[in-house]
Amino acid sequence: MPINSRLNESGLDQKDAQSIYRYMLLARSISEKSWLLTRQGRVLFSMPCDGQEAADVASAYALDTVTDFIVPYARSLGAMLVKGMTTQEVMLNMFGKAADPNSGGRQMPMHWGHKQLGIISMGSSVGTTIPRASGVALASKLRGQNAVTMVYFGEGSASEGDFHEGLGFAGVHRLPVVFFCNNNGWATSVPVSLQNAEPQVAKRAQGYGFPGVTVDGSDPLAIYQAVKAAVHRARSGGGPTLVEANTIRMMPHSSSDDHLRYRTQEDLENERKLDPIPLFRDFLITTGILDETSDQELQEFVDLEVEEAIELADAAPSAAAETAFNGVYAP
Numbered sequence: 511m512p513i514n515s516r517l518n519e520s521g522l523d524q525k526d527a528q529s530i531y532r533y534m535l536l537a538r539s540i541s542e543k544s545w546l547l548t549r550q551g552r553v554l555f556s557m558p559c560d561g562q563e564a565a566d567v568a569s570a571y572a573l574d575t576v577t578d579f580i581v582p583y584a585r586s587l588g589a590m591l592v593k594g595m596t597t598q599e600v601m602l603n604m605f606g607k608a609a610d611p612n613s614g615g616r617q618m619p620m621h622w623g624h625k626q627l628g629i630i631s632m633g634s635s636v637g638t639t640i641p642r643a644s645g646v647a648l649a650s651k652l653r654g655q656n657a658v659t660m661v662y663f664g665e666g667s668a669s670e671g672d673f674h675e676g677l678g679f680a681g682v683h684r685l686p687v688v689f690f691c692n693n694n695g696w697a698t699s700v701p702v703s704l705q706n707a708e709p710q711v712a713k714r715a716q717g718y719g720f721p722g723v724t725v726d727g728s729d730p731l732a733i734y735q736a737v738k739a740a741v742h743r744a745r746s747g748g749g750p751t752l753v754e755a756n757t758i759r760m761m762p763h764s765s766s767d768d769h770l771r772y773r774t775q776e777d778l779e780n781e782r783k784l785d786p787i788p789l790f791r792d793f794l795i796t797t798g799i800l801d802e803t804s805d806q807e808l809q810e811f812v813d814l815e816v817e818e819a820i821e822l823a824d825a826a827p828s829a830a831a832e833t834a835f836n837g838v839y840a841p
């Protein structure tokens with residue numbers, strides 16, 4: 511069967527498409543199992559990424575995963591995996607163990623940061639990452655590193671003053687940064703209609719003097735294509751781009767939330783039709799890039815990888831009490 515021309519258009523080959531699909535499955539599996547771990551009382555907290563795997567994975571896939579920087583937010587799990595964080599490292603983070611490279615168990619679960627991988631540590635205060643990403647991009651430009659910085663945030667965070675400051679500064683100085691907004695329609699329990707009179711976040715880029723594009727957040731090929739162009743623009747001195755992916759939020763905001771208090775079952779079921787995983791699976795099977803058997807095997811392999819990582823992380827030692835103030839006060 512001929513390869514769908516959409517794949518060629520996107521600049522990806524079959525192996526890339528399979529790899530993106532595997533990362534999406536891995537992110538989903540980790541997210542689902544992390545949720546169950548919170549229900550079993552084994553893990554403190556989780557922020558599911560179910561529904562935005564295509565956005566996170568395909569966008570990060572457009573970066574140079576060695577030299578570029580990512581400034582994540584809690585739902586950026588798929589991007590963390592593409593950037594090189596292992597399933598084992600993710601689970602050490604979920605269990606807050608000493609060997610967690612993100613923070614050695616000092617931050618909440620899913621508060622990513624990995625120095626060796628160029629993942630800039632995030633703070634819980636949403637939006638604060640946005641001007642910091644502009645700062646990282648400025649530093650890399652001054653050092654002549656030719657690196658691109660990509661920062662992830664939700665549309666709710668785009669209401670913070672930090673958003674304005676970060677984009678304003680990056681526009682003026684034409685910094686090599688990509689602002690990636692996951693517009694899932696909700697900021698915890700606040701719908702986008704109560705957050706923004708103009709729901710399309712990408713339109714705001716014009717006010718900062720650079721382009722803004724909106725893409726289907728369930729379509730990894732469209733996301734990759736848009737981000738690839740933004741990364742190219744940034745790397746070649748063209749300055750920032752704001753990319754907005756219209757995503758879905760299939761799960762509650764976090765393990766501390768009950769979304770049925772503010773969403774209907776019908777709304778959730780309708781949104782499920784945009785689940786990027788079955789949509790991309792259908793595409794891969796129709797185009798002959800994947801078959802049912804290899805899909806099943808891949809799913810089992812991914813689940814096993816996550817189960818093993820959970821067992822090892824659960825058994826790993828916690829940080830020693832006497833290290834509690836390390837990195838807090840100067841010695």
Ligand SMILES: Cc1ncc(C[n+]2csc(CCOP(=O)(O)OP(=O)(O)O)c2C)c(N)n1
Pocket residue numbers: 585634635636663664665666667668692694696697698763
């Ligand atoms: C400055 C600040 N205000 C409020 C919160 C509490 N809070 C955490 S996540 C969140 C919603 C963020 O929504 P959005 O940016 O759209 O991302 P999403 O969670 O929908 O992916 C809020 C209000 C916070 N962490 N920081």
